[in-house]
Amino acid sequence: xxxxxxxxxxxxxxxxxxxxxxxxxxxxxxxxxxxxxxxxxxxxxxxxxxxxxxxxxxxxxxxxxxxxxxxxxxxxxxxxxxxxxxxxxxxxxxxxxxxxxxxxxxxxxxxxxxxxxxxxxxxxxxxxxxxxxxxxxxxxxxxxxxxxxxxxxxxxxxxxxxxxxxxxxxxxxxxxxxxxxxxxxxxxxxxxxxxxxxxxxxxxxxxxxxxxxxxxxxxxxxxxxxxxxxxxxxxxxxxxxxxxxxxxxxxxxxxxxxxxxxxxxxxxxxxxxxxxxxxxxxxxxxxxxxxxxxxxxxxxxxxxxxxxxxxxxxxxxxxxxxxxxxxxxxxxxxxxxxxxxxxxxxxxxxxxxxxxxxxxxxxxxxxxxxxxxxxxxxxxxxxxxxxxxxxxxxxxxxxxxxxxxxxxxxxxxxxxxxxx
Amino acid sequence: xxxxxxxxxxxxxxxxxxxxxxxxxxxxxxxxxxxxxxxxxxxxxxxxxxxxxxxxxxxxxxxxxxxxxxxxxxxxxxxxxxxxxxxxxxxxxxxxxxxxxxxxxxxxxxxxxxxxxxxxxxxxxxxxxxxxxxxxxxxxxxxxxxxxxxxxxxxxxxxxxxxxxxxxxxxxxxxxxxxxxxxxxxxxxxxxxxxxxxxxxxxxxxxxxxxxxxxxxxxxxxxxxxxxxxxxxxxxxxxxxxxxxxxxxxxxxxxxxxxxxxxxxxxxxxxxxxxxxxxxxxxxxxxxxxxxxxxxxxxxxxxxxxxxxxxx
Numbered sequence: 001x002x003x004x005x006x007x008x009x010x011x012x013x014x015x016x017x018x019x020x021x022x023x024x025x026x027x028x029x030x031x032x033x034x035x036x037x038x039x040x041x042x043x044x045x046x047x048x049x050x051x052x053x054x055x056x057x058x059x060x061x062x063x064x065x066x067x068x069x070x071x072x073x074x075x076x077x078x079x080x081x082x083x084x085x086x087x088x089x090x091x092x093x094x095x096x097x098x099x100x101x102x103x104x105x106x107x108x109x110x111x112x113x114x115x116x117x118x119x120x121x122x123x124x125x126x127x128x129x130x131x132x133x134x135x136x137x138x139x140x141x142x143x144x145x146x147x148x149x150x151x152x153x154x155x156x157x158x159x160x161x162x163x164x165x166x167x168x169x170x171x172x173x174x175x176x177x178x179x180x181x182x183x184x185x186x187x188x189x190x191x192x193x194x195x196x197x198x199x200x201x202x203x204x205x206x207x208x209x210x211x212x213x214x215x216x217x218x219x220x221x222x223x224x225x226x227x228x229x230x231x232x233x234x235x236x237x238x239x240x241x242x243x244x245x246x247x248x249x250x251x252x253x254x255x256x257x258x259x260x261x262x263x264x265x266x267x268x269x270x271x272x273x274x275x276x277x278x279x280x281x282x283x284x285x286x287x288x289x290x291x292x293x294x295x296x297x298x299x300x301x302x303x304x305x306x307x308x309x310x311x312x313x314x315x316x317x318x319x320x321x322x323x324x325x326x327x328x329x330x331x332x333x334x335x336x337x338x339x340x341x342x343x344x345x346x347x348x349x350x351x352x353x354x355x356x357x358x359x360x361x362x363x364x365x366x367x368x369x370x371x372x373x374x375x376x377x378x379x380x381x382x383x384x385x386x387x388x389x390x391x392x393x394x395x396x397x398x399x400x401x402x403x404x405x406x407x408x409x410x411x412x413x414x415x416x417x418x419x420x
Numbered sequence: 421x422x423x424x425x426x427x428x429x430x431x432x433x434x435x436x437x438x439x440x441x442x443x444x445x446x447x448x449x450x451x452x453x454x455x456x457x458x459x460x461x462x463x464x465x466x467x468x469x470x471x472x473x474x475x476x477x478x479x480x481x482x483x484x485x486x487x488x489x490x491x492x493x494x495x496x497x498x499x500x501x502x503x504x505x506x507x508x509x510x511x512x513x514x515x516x517x518x519x520x521x522x523x524x525x526x527x528x529x530x531x532x533x534x535x536x537x538x539x540x541x542x543x544x545x546x547x548x549x550x551x552x553x554x555x556x557x558x559x560x561x562x563x564x565x566x567x568x569x570x571x572x573x574x575x576x577x578x579x580x581x582x583x584x585x586x587x588x589x590x591x592x593x594x595x596x597x598x599x600x601x602x603x604x605x606x607x608x609x610x611x612x613x614x615x616x617x618x619x620x621x622x623x624x625x626x627x628x629x630x631x632x633x634x635x636x637x638x639x640x641x642x643x644x645x646x647x648x649x650x651x652x653x654x655x656x657x658x659x660x661x662x663x664x665x666x667x668x669x670x671x672x673x674x675x676x677x678x679x680x681x682x683x684x685x686x687x688x689x690x691x692x693x694x695x696x697x698x699x700x701x702x703x704x705x706x707x708x709x710x711x712x713x714x715x716x717x718x719x720x721x722x723x724x725x726x727x728x729x730x731x732x
Contacts, residue, residue, distance in 0.1 A: 016726060017726075017728065017731050018731055050587070051587070052583070052584060052585050052586050052587050052589065053582075053584050053589070054584030054585045055585075059584070060584070061508070061509075061572055061578070061580075061581050061582060061584075062572075062578065064569035064572035064573055064582060065569065065573055091707075091708045091711055091712070092704055092707045092708055092711070093707075094707075094711045094714070096715075099715075103731075124566050124567045124568050125565075125566075125567020125568075125569070125582065125583075125588075125589040126562075126565055126566050126567035126588065126589065127566065127567070129547070129563065129564065129565060129566045129567075130566050132547040132564060132566075133547075138547050138548060138564065139546070139547065139548075140542075140543075140545055140546055140547060140548045141691070142453070142454070142543050142680070142684055142688070143543060143544050143545060143546045143570075144544070144683070144687070145544055145545070145546040145568060145570045146546035146547070147691070149546050149566075149568075166731065166732040170731065191732075192716075192732075195712070195732065196705075196708050196709050196712035197705065197709075199708060200701055200704050200705040200708050201701070203704050203708075204697055204700050204701045204704060207700060208697055212687075215683065215687055216544075216570070216573075218679075218682060218683035219540045219543060219544045219570075219573070219574035219679050219680075219682075219683045220573050220574060221540070221574075221576055221674075221679050221682065222576065222672075222674070222675075223573075223576075231682070231685075231686060234686070234687070361578060362578075362672060396731065
């Protein structure tokens with residue numbers, strides 16, 4: 001098959017398994033662009049390690065958290081919650097057909113978490129004291145920050161990494177020699193035995209820290225506008241992770257399949273759209289229920305600056321919720337990608353606004369990220385994009401039909417597909 | 421395909437039920453750790469600052485810098501003298517002037533850490549760098565601080581400051597002269613040096629009574645006839661009397677519930693002894709294992725049909 005055969009003709013297909021992208025050059029201009037941006041950001045991060053925070057950022061004592069925390073960590077890990085959202089559907093609620101999508105979710109999720117944690121490492125002022133995390137008797141268990149500090153690195157480095165391990169081992173198996181194959185064949189039953197137990201942790205932990213990210217904002221109290229400050233922040237942050245996570249997996253699948261001329265499986269994508277719609281409705285139900293309970297519905301429709309922001313954010317989630325109820329809409333790739341994009345933006349908006357626009361410490365202070373700060377944020381993001389571009393070519397990430405499965409793992413050195 | 425309950429699922433179920441029981445037992449205990457309206461422990465020290473007595477001599481600022489070894493903030497005085505605009509990384513204590521926009525009225529205000537009874541900074545600090553120490557002083561231990569600046573986000577009084585220009589930045593805030601003077605049975609430098617008695621040191625109980633006596637003695641003198649800090653954010657160990665509205669001299673309008681109570685009333689129940697996570701793990705684990713078993717049962721058939729090994 002090739003792009004010419006499929007574009008515009010046969011869109012319905014049946015994704016069976018992850019298959020590496022082959023017959024495509026690895027080094028492309030796009031990759032070089034993102035790699036350069038990542039190198040710039042990481043270079044600045046190194047500078048940041050030897051420099052105080054002040055000269056490289058726009059943060060101040062009133063706005064003590066800048067975009068590294070509020071965007072790279074608190075916002076972008078919502079996009080990285082695909083493994084949680086899709087995994088819950090696939091493994092907990094037994095939506096069998098979504099298993100084939102898991103790898104795309106896992107790789108993107110891992111990259112968002114890893115780059116977010118990288119951002120966090122260069123954001124904190126005294127990173128060298130982080131070793132206290134290893135001593136539970138030094139933990140302040142009342143702190144949502146502690147929960148995030150323990151749970152997020154643990155999830156990314158252990159559970160998410162474990163879920164991504166089969167991709168790596170599979171590549172080693174098909175590209176390795178007989179000894180490697182024998183070892184891996186021996187290890188496989190053990191991995192399968194512990195797999196269901198380990199992935200249980202991979203769902204419990206993000207439920208904890210994605211809600212704790214919202215829990216962080218509770219202590220800020222009146223500094224956060226009443227449309228956003230609510231005891232339901234932890235639940236809403238978690239549900240926004242569901243919205244953005246499902247939205248982003250849909251988005252990235254469509255984008256990547258269009259880019260690499262992969263046939264789409266509209267049954268699977270439609271299922272994602274269906275789930276996305278329900279999660280959006282669930283989010284909105286809690287959001288409006290909370291506003292009604294706290295008597296803030298008037299403020300929500302006051303049409304002042306904050307009200308308009310709230311309405312935009314709500315519309316971004318309401319439109320996909322309603323539109324994706326129609327089967328025809330969710331099985332039309334163009335509509336699906338538009339709606340997934342809106343849901344991502346809505347989820348991101350909900351996660352970003354209370355930490356920035358709706359955060360008012362009540363003094364004549366303001367915050368706007370400084371140029372190095374922005375470049376570092378973009379650098380971490382670009383690192384993720386570049387790594388994803390490489391991952392889909394070296395590992396069996398993107399879903400495809402069975403017929404495409406030709407053991408086409410490219411070798412690193414030769415740069416072209418290796419025949420089995 | 422085995423759809424019955426396996427030993428493992430039963431075990432997980434038991435763990436889950438145990439978690440629920442633990443949560444139920446723990447709930448009342450957890451709620452008491454951050455009560456909505458905390459009570460000052462006996463022996464809690466305090467400062468009472470009376471804005472109507474303060475002459476704005478700033479002797480307390482000099483004494484504070486000296487006692488804490490802080491460098492002068494000379495950025496606005498061409499390098500000549502200590503002239504901060506607000507609390508900052510070189511200023512733990514400041515006297516500020518409020519001038520009525522129209523009219524002759526003015527008032528001074530002394531700002532420093534309020535030493536809350538249930539401080540938001542202490543609740544939020546992940547590794548306990550900030551803690552409620554002996555006599556209720558809120559102190560900072562550098563070796564525990566990762567520089568996350570959550571204390572700055574949490575503090576309703578905007579007190580903790582971060583050294584943005586340092587490679588190994590400290591959190592700078594009034595610590596009630598805990599190490600410098602309290603431990604040596606001395607009162608804080610600012611109250612010791614105050615020539616007019618505008619700021620005095622004592623136990624919270626005594627100073628609250630003293631403040632209320634002053635209000636009773638001059639019923640029309642003080643704003644709202646009340647002591648700021650008696651109930652604000654659950655109560656603080658620095659108390660204020662003022663003749664001008666508190667929010668005009670920079671003391672924010674706050675509810676009487678402690679932020680720690682607001683932020684932890686739900687999570688302290690869910691996370692007590694990790695009962696909530698264990699319960700969720702039990703439930704999810706049982707479902708995942710059931711679906712995994714189904715998946716594994718169908719695997720050989722699926723592999724035979726496609727001719728390729730199953731992917732995880």
